[in-house]
Each structure stands twice: as C-alpha cells, then as structure tokens.
Amino acid sequence: MVLAGVAVTAGPGVSFDSYVRAWSAGLLRLAWLITRDWEDARDAVQDAFDSLYPRWSRLPEGDRFEPYVSRCVVNACLAVIRRRRADPVPDTLVLAEAPVTGDAADQVVEADRLWRLCGQLPSVQRAAVVLRFYRDLSFAEVAEVLGCREVTARSHLHRAVAAMRRQMEEANTDE
Amino acid sequence: MSEFEDKIRDSLRRADSEIIPVAPLDPNEIASRAPGRAPRVGVARAWLAVAAAIVLVTGAGFGAWSWLGRGSTVPAAPAPVPQNSVEIDVFSGRENPRVNLDAAVTGQLYAMLSDQEAAGPLKPAALPEQGLGFRGFILIPADTSLPVLRILSTAVYVKGSGPYLRLDDPNEHFYTRVYDAIRPLIGEDVRGALPEPNPKIPNVTATIPPAIGSTAIWVLKNPKNVTKTSTRLELEVTRAECSGGKTGTILPPEVSFGPSGIVIRAAAEPLGDGSQSCPGNDSVTVTVMLPEPVGDRPLIDAACLEGSAVRTSFCADGAARWKP
Numbered sequence: 001m002v003l004a005g006v007a008v009t010a011g012p013g014v015s016f017d018s019y020v021r022a023w024s025a026g027l028l029r030l031a032w033l034i035t036r037d038w039e040d041a042r043d044a045v046q047d048a049f050d051s052l053y054p055r056w057s058r059l060p061e062g063d064r065f066e067p068y069v070s071r072c073v074v075n076a077c078l079a080v081i082r083r084r085r086a087d088p089v090p091d092t093l094v095l096a097e098a099p100v101t102g103d104a105a106d107q108v109v110e111a112d113r114l115w116r117l118c119g120q121l122p123s124v125q126r127a128a129v130v131l132r133f134y135r136d137l138s139f140a141e142v143a144e145v146l147g148c149r150e151v152t153a154r155s156h157l158h159r160a161v162a163a164m165r166r167q168m169e170e171a172n173t174d175e
Numbered sequence: 176m177s178e179f180e181d182k183i184r185d186s187l188r189r190a191d192s193e194i195i196p197v198a199p200l201d202p203n204e205i206a207s208r209a210p211g212r213a214p215r216v217g218v219a220r221a222w223l224a225v226a227a228a229i230v231l232v233t234g235a236g237f238g239a240w241s242w243l244g245r246g247s248t249v250p251a252a253p254a255p256v257p258q259n260s261v262e263i264d265v266f267s268g269r270e271n272p273r274v275n276l277d278a279a280v281t282g283q284l285y286a287m288l289s290d291q292e293a294a295g296p297l298k299p300a301a302l303p304e305q306g307l308g309f310r311g312f313i314l315i316p317a318d319t320s321l322p323v324l325r326i327l328s329t330a331v332y333v334k335g336s337g338p339y340l341r342l343d344d345p346n347e348h349f350y351t352r353v354y355d356a357i358r359p360l361i362g363e364d365v366r367g368a369l370p371e372p373n374p375k376i377p378n379v380t381a382t383i384p385p386a387i388g389s390t391a392i393w394v395l396k397n398p399k400n401v402t403k404t405s406t407r408l409e410l411e412v413t414r415a416e417c418s419g420g421k422t423g424t425i426l427p428p429e430v431s432f433g434p435s436g437i438v439i440r441a442a443a444e445p446l447g448d449g450s451q452s453c454p455g456n457d458s459v460t461v462t463v464m465l466p467e468p469v470g471d472r473p474l475i476d477a478a479c480l481e482g483s484a485v486r487t488s489f490c491a492d493g494a495a496r497w498k499p
Binding site: 016017019020021024025028029032033038039041042045046047048049050051053072075076078079082083110111112114115118124129130133134136146147148149151152154155158159161164165168 | 179180182183184185186187188189190191193195196197198199200201202203205206208282285286289297318319320321322333337340388389444445446
C-alpha cells in the first residue's frame with residue numbers, strides 16, 4: 001500500500017512513538033480531506049490513535065497493518081462528522097497554488113469546483129473518493145478500509161463520481 | 176481511470192501542499208492519556224505490596240515471604256482482547272445478559288449504518304419510553320471510535336456525544352442480523368423475551384448483494400395475477416443507465432410498507448469503469464416475498480418517486496405499478 005507516494009513498511013514492529021511522529025501528518029491530511037476541517041481532522045486522528053495505543057502490539061501485521069490504521073482513522077472521521085451533524089462544513093479553503101499547464105485559469109477553477117463538489121458528497125462517499133483518488137487504493141482496498149464489501153465500495157464511488165460529473169456538467173451549462 | 180477521475184485526483188492532490196495549521200500529535204500525550212497497561216501494572220503491584228504487608232503483619236511467616244517473592248515477579252496478565260459485545264436490555268431487577276458479537280456481523284452492521292448515512296442524515300431523537308420487557312440490543316463495539324448502538328425491532332439509536340440519533344429500520348435489518356447472530360448464545364428464557372424477527376424481507380430468489388446500486392425500474396411480470404391477498408410478487412427489473420443492453424445482477428429490493436402504499440426499490444449492481452453502449456437493456460425477473468398481503472395498497476416503484484429515472488419514459492405513467 002502506498003501512503004502519499006511512499007511505500008509503507010510500518011507495522012507493529014515499529015514503536016507507537018515512531019509511527020505517530022512519522023505518519024500522523026499524512027493521516028491528518030487524509031482526515032482533513034474527509035472532514036474538511038483541520039480541528040476535526042486532528043480530533044479524529046487523535047481519537048484513532050487513542051483507540052490504537054492500548055492494543056498497538058496486537059495490531060495486524062504486514063499488509064493488513066496500514067489498512068487497519070486507515071480504517072480506524074476513517075471511522076473516527078465519520079464519527080466526528082456524525083457528532084457535528086453539519087456536513088459538509090462551509091468550505092472556506094483557499095487552495096495552495098499548484099503548478100498547472102495549458103489554460104491555467106480554467107484548470108484552477110475546475111479543480112476548485114471539484115474540490116468543493118467532493119466536499120458536498122455524503123461523508124461515506126467522500127471517504128471512498130479520498131481513499132480511491134487521493135490514496136490511490138484499489139476498490140478492494142477501499143472496501144477493506146471502509147469495512148464494507150467491494151461491491152458496496154464500488155457503488156459509493158460510482159455514485160460519487162456520477163454526482164460530481166453531473167454537477168460539473170450543470171455548472172458548465174449554466175455558464 | 177477516466178480523464179474526469181484524473182481531474183478529481185488532481186484536485187485532491189493539491190491538498191498535499193497545504194500547510195497543516197493544527198498542532199502535531201504528540202505520542203507521549205496520547206500514551207499518558209490512554210488507559211495503557213504500564214500504569215495498570217504499577218497499580219497492581221502496589222495492591223500486591225499492600226496485601227503482602229497485611230499478610231506479614233498477621234504473622235503468615237515464611238510462606239508469605241515466598242508468596243510475596245513470587246507475586247512480585249509474576250508478569251502482569253495480558254490485557255483482554257477487546258470484543259464486540261451485545262447487552263440484551265430486557266430484564267428489570269436482575270442483570271441483563273451480555274454476549275459477544277461476531278466481528279463480521281459487527282462490521283456488517285456499521286457498514287449498513289454508513290450506507291444509511293450516505294442516503295440521508297440520521298435524525299436526533301429521544302429514546303422511547305423504557306418500560307418493562309425488551310428495550311433493545313445495546314451493541315458495544317470493541318473499536319471505541321465507533322458509536323454505541325441501541326437496536327430495537329424497527330429503529331436503531333446511535334449514541335454520540337450529543338443526543339441520540341435515530342435511524343428507522345422498518346424491515347428490521349439490524350435487529351434480525353443481531354438476533355440471528357446471538358440466538359445460539361442465549362438461553363431459552365432470554366430468547367422467549369425477545370420479539371420474533373420478521374421473516375427476512377425481502378426474500379428474493381436472486382443473487383443477493385447489498386441493497387444499494389445503480390437505478391433500476393421495475394414492472395410486474397403478471398399484473399393481472401396480483402390480488403389483495405398476494406404475498407408473492409414477480410418483478411421485471413431493468414437497469415436505467417446505459418449498460419450495453421444487459422441489466423446484469425439485481426440487488427435485493429428494499430420494501431417499505433405504508434398505509435397508503437407499498438414502495439419497492441429495485442437496484443442493479445453498479446457497473447465498473449468504462450463507457451457502455453446504449454441499446455435498451457433486457458429485464459431480469461426477481462421474486463419478492465411480502466410478509467403481509469398487498470391489501471388495498473398500490474405497489475409503487477421508488478425509482479419513479481425520486482432520482483434520475485423520474486423524468487424518463489420508464490415513469491411516464493406514474494410510479495404506481497399496480498392499484499387495487
């Protein structure tokens with residue numbers, strides 16, 4: 001499994017201390033993409049680590065370790081969203097500039113629009129989209145992290161992408 | 176991956192360049208706050224020392240010294256592995272029974288909850304009156320990041336930090352799953368106090384994947400055969416979206432009973448990636464067994480009440496597929 005472009009080799013063999021220091025920033029970004037709020041993201045990752053710490057030495061090993069941690073974080077995100085009961089939150093984000101080519105202005109506008117449409121998805125669909133397109137997970141891996149069957153994960157993604165595509169087309173038509 | 180999906184990826188990837196504006200997580204703080212084993216061992220040893228001192232003071236002699244020596248070197252017992260458990264809230268004046276719940280069933284329940292959440296928000300609600308008799312299965316997950324659930328026959332209450340959130344479950348999907356899983360683990364006296372679950376609804380004679388998917392519409396295969404006493408319906412289900420002429424696998428229909436109608440939603444298994452040609456799709460026959468007769472209620476296709484099919488020719492004649 002790949003985390004933010006780097007192969008993950010961590011597991012229970014890695015100390016809790018080392019893992020938190022090395023990977024919490026990546027998990028915070030993942031949680032932020034799902035919760036769309038940095039404070040909520042931090043709460044979620046902290047809740048996840050709170051639950052993981054007492055059983056750190058007994059966590060699954062090898063390839064199952066990273067999905068397990070991700071699943072805890074995603075579940076914690078969904079729990080935080082459920083608690084705040086206002087989803088999605090108003091999106092006041094101004095994205096950092098990224099290098100673009102071609103018609104730069106159009107691409108930035110399009111990326112901003114997609115970002116916001118993703119933020120308006122139901123939380124589980126949003127989590128599926130983030131895992132699939134940000135974390136580059138396969139359908140099976142998305143299902144494992146979400147704790148559902150692969151067909152369910154595919155359905156979440158299918159619905160999410162279809163909704164985003166439809167709204168993009170509507171927005172383009174309005175213009 | 177399509178060009179559109181690449182654009183989604185690019186829009187999300189830009190988050191990598193965001194500066195994280197919250198304090199980094201401190202593993203020491205987490206460790207000190209969590210109920211870890213190290214502090215417990217210290218407490219256990221302190222109690223052991225006190226106990227040993229009492230034994231010494233009361234003159235237990237050399238044996239006590241041996242016991243003390245052994246006790247101080249015995250490693251702390253490993254912490255029990257957290258288990259998902261269900262408390263059956265049914266008794267008054269005696270302790271409620273509590274049993275472990277299979278991890279796969281637990282995962283299925285929370286996945287169902289997530290699916291429902293995706294369909295619409297849960298509603299804040301107070302718990303119903305807590306009288307005598309069955310008051311719910313209280314599902315306590317091993318994963319503390321998940322909420323505790325109180326599962327009644329036709330509703331699920333989600334315990335968060337605020338008020339309960341209620342999810343209606345008229346078809347008893349949650350209750351039936353827990354009931355089936357714990358039935359072999361509970362005594363006759365407890366079993367007798369629980370509501371009997373309805374027959375599995377719907378009982379569909381087709382491959383049964385989860386009840387979500389792509390929009391499909393249905394018509395009755397033989398509408399003239401349906402009467403007020405019918406409990407068996409044969410549906411011809413057709414996928415609404417382009418699918419190369421094939422409807423494919425149908426997911427289990429969802430049935431909702433109301434006083435003024437019976438609403439049935441059929442859905443097709445989501446398609447994989449890739450574009451599809453668009454000839455008319457074939458239909459697939461699905462049998463739905465109702466737990467009660469149709470009665471004086473019309474049979475309504477949910478796909479014609481909301482969603483992408485409402486304005487299509489499939490729904491040109493309205494949502495009702497049969498009227499008494």
